[in-house]
Amino acid sequence: MPGWYGISTLDYFTSDEKWFDANLKAIETFPDIIFLPGFWAEYGMCTEPSAFGAKPIWHPDNMPHAQKIIHSTEEVDDLSKPDPKTDGLLPFVINRMKNCYPRIKKIRHDLKFATTRGPLNIASFLIGATEFLMLLKTTPHKAHKLLDIITEFLIDWLNLQKKTFPSIEGIFVLDDILGFIGDQDFKEFALPYLKKIYSVFKAKINFLHNDADGQITAKYLDEIGVNLFNFAFKHGIDEIQKLTNGKVAMLGNIPPRDVLANGTSEDIENAVSDVLKRKDEKTRLILSCGGGMPLGVSTENIKILLHCVNANTTAPQ
Numbered sequence: 001m002p003g004w005y006g007i008s009t010l011d012y013f014t015s016d017e018k019w020f021d022a023n024l025k026a027i028e029t030f031p032d033i034i035f036l037p038g039f040w041a042e043y044g045m046c047t048e049p050s051a052f053g054a055k056p057i058w059h060p061d062n063m064p065h066a067q068k069i070i071h072s073t074e075e076v077d078d079l080s081k082p083d084p085k086t087d088g089l090l091p092f093v094i095n096r097m098k099n100c101y102p103r104i105k106k107i108r109h110d111l112k113f114a115t116t117r118g119p120l121n122i123a124s125f126l127i128g129a130t131e132f133l134m135l136l137k138t139t140p141h142k143a144h145k146l147l148d149i150i151t152e153f154l155i156d157w158l159n160l161q162k163k164t165f166p167s168i169e170g171i172f173v174l175d176d177i178l179g180f181i182g183d184q185d186f187k188e189f190a191l192p193y194l195k196k197i198y199s200v201f202k203a204k205i206n207f208l209h210n211d212a213d214g215q216i217t218a219k220y221l222d223e224i225g226v227n228l229f230n231f232a233f234k235h236g237i238d239e240i241q242k243l244t245n246g247k248v249a250m251l252g253n254i255p256p257r258d259v260l261a262n263g264t265s266e267d268i269e270n271a272v273s274d275v276l277k278r279k280d281e282k283t284r285l286i287l288s289c290g291g292g293m294p295l296g297v298s299t300e301n302i303k304i305l306l307h308c309v310n311a312n313t314t315a316p317q
Contacts, residue, residue: 037170052079111167140188
């Protein structure tokens with residue numbers, strides 16, 4: 001968003017005015033596109049880890065990242081549950097939303113999603129991705145302790161967002177580490193925690209983003225309670241539809257970097273056609289990136305995507 005709008009990442013994160021104006025420019029430039037979650041106030045991957053004490057590392061023209069705080073298995077025992085009302089960058093997120101909410105309402109938009117990174121994703125920032133995956137196998141009780149603390153914190157965080165903004169009707173969780181574990185580990189270390197998170201309040205839309213491997217995740221979405229799934233472009237729409245038994249709406253599945261950012265109009269048209277031809281019934285499908293919007297996508301390519309979708313469909317999907 002900041003690069004597309006023509007400002008630095010630091011300006012985007014530190015100025016309520018520039019943050020709002022960048023988001024406003026996006027919805028005005030693309031009035032026929034739905035932005036999810038819409039007016040997203042966050043500090044990238046640093047948002048939730050900062051509450052545990054992870055140091056954010058900032059860059060002027062790229063996303064920030066969080067330094068890990070757990071350097072040995074024994075240090076898991078020293079971790080305590082943060083308070084989202086007071087700790088890390090979370091109060092800044094809430095305050096930005098409060099400051100800008102009147103302007104958001106004035107243009108007839110609203111805040112509809114409580115958002116968070118997922119428990120495995122946050123754990124990987126606190127202890128390191130490789131270290132976390134090893135922890136699952138070498139010291140599983142420590143992994144459960146870490147995930148228990150993070151999950152209880154996320155329940156508080158989502159509840160705080162919902163309490164502050166009653167307009168919220170959905171839960172949006174982003175967790176790519178789900179794609180790095182096998183079926184048995186998913187059932188033990190992901191499934192129970194995700195079920196708790198998505199039952200925090202009765203949401204109309206339970207939205208999950210995982211653009212790493214998504215085949216195992218897809219099998220459990222209905223049990224978790226997820227009804228909207230954004231997954232990696234390497235999986236076909238038909239494949240994910242089969243794995244979910246057609247019970248989950250899908251968000252995708254255009255390759256973000258190679259097609260949407262770097263592709264020609266022909267590449268985009270071919271990608272849209274490929275997605276649509278894989279699905280007999282054009283229901284429970286929102287055409288989008290097969291993953292997050294990458295850096296460097298041009299206005300022109302986004303408009304080409306919209307044109308190709310409109311040209312290949314006869315009604316809004």
